[in-house]
Amino acid sequence: MATLLKHSAKYALSGRLARLGVHSRHGGLQCLQPRLLPHQRSASTSSKILVEMDDSTGIAVLTMKNPPVNSLSLDFLTEFSISLEKLELDRGCRGVILTSALPKIFSAGLDIMEMYGKSPEHCGEFWKAVQEMWLRLYGSSMITIAAINGSSPAGGCLMALACDYRIMAENPKYSIGLNETQLGIVAPFWFKDTLVNTVGNRAAELSLQLGLLYSAPDALRTGLVDLLVPEDKVLSTASQTMTQWLAIPGENAIGSNPRVSSS
Numbered sequence: 001m002a003t004l005l006k007h008s009a010k011y012a013l014s015g016r017l018a019r020l021g022v023h024s025r026h027g028g029l030q031c032l033q034p035r036l037l038p039h040q041r042s043a044s045t046s047s048k049i050l051v052e053m054d055d056s057t058g059i060a061v062l063t064m065k066n067p068p069v070n071s072l073s074l075d076f077l078t079e080f081s082i083s084l085e086k087l088e089l090d091r092g093c094r095g096v097i098l099t100s101a102l103p104k105i106f107s108a109g110l111d112i113m114e115m116y117g118k119s120p121e122h123c124g125e126f127w128k129a130v131q132e133m134w135l136r137l138y139g140s141s142m143i144t145i146a147a148i149n150g151s152s153p154a155g156g157c158l159m160a161l162a163c164d165y166r167i168m169a170e171n172p173k174y175s176i177g178l179n180e181t182q183l184g185i186v187a188p189f190w191f192k193d194t195l196v197n198t199v200g201n202r203a204a205e206l207s208l209q210l211g212l213l214y215s216a217p218d219a220l221r222t223g224l225v226d227l228l229v230p231e232d233k234v235l236s237t238a239s240q241t242m243t244q245w246l247a248i249p250g251e252n253a254i255g256s257n258p259r260v261s262s263s
């Protein structure tokens, strides 16, 4: 089941890339264009996502840049999933760091404008894109680390939860959590499951029923994030942590993850 999830998530979107006509030097699909530095390459794969890949380390940094708050619109989610799929198909890429280009905000969650006054067809497409984003991240065969450099409510929190490890800026003004209840909506079961897998049953129950948004220190206490660091160290710490994870022999860091190995 675990392997199935990994593989189905990995290949579910490959048809979309093929339709976009993006091909690679491996005979598969192209990840990124070459850059001037010999050991690195980098490309802005879309208007809302910047992907910087370091060939020498196998680490890619995926930076969300969808002002004003990195809300997860249909366009954004589509670009996000395509960017992640390109990295998944790049044999040289072993780890992805997810972060934000915007000051004070990681992601404001689902784009509220996508959910009101839209046709059922549009809502269906939007919801499918939300699920694809989650499947891509949660089922990734790469190590994924969220470098949370700002607030991250609701769907933004889900994105972070879908990563293997979460490092947050230790700014007490930043908040994170699945606060859907406070918005008058119920988080879908797979939002809940992702939270339970991270913080455990009781903390997840309280968190979801009360729609709690945690300050960065409280998020660390409850296990919602794994590490707090000064704001200007979030990305560098994520890189160091990734290097440590990638040094685990074989694919053991992925294979030892209970969400993957026990299902």
Ligand SMILES: CCCCC/C=C/C(=O)SCCNC(=O)CCNC(=O)[C@H](O)C(C)(C)COP(=O)(O)OP(=O)(O)OC[C@H]1O[C@@H](n2cnc3c(N)ncnc32)[C@H](O)[C@@H]1OP(=O)(O)O
Residues within 6 Å of the ligand: 068, 069, 071, 072, 104, 105, 107, 108, 109, 110, 111, 112, 113, 115, 151, 153, 154, 155, 156, 180, 183, 185, 186, 187, 188
């Ligand atoms: C149908 C079932 C769905 C179940 C699951 C749902 C999951 C979700 O993710 S629902 C979305 C939940 N997200 C939120 O409720 C976040 C709301 N936003 C905020 O809390 C704050 O905006 C902030 C903490 C993210 C940032 O605060 P601040 O820096 O003070 O910025 P502003 O509040 O002034 O916002 C700037 C600008 O951005 C617009 N905006 C904020 N959030 C969203 C969003 N989620 N979608 C679309 N647009 C958003 C906000 O309206 C402002 O716009 P302007 O007034 O035009 O400047």
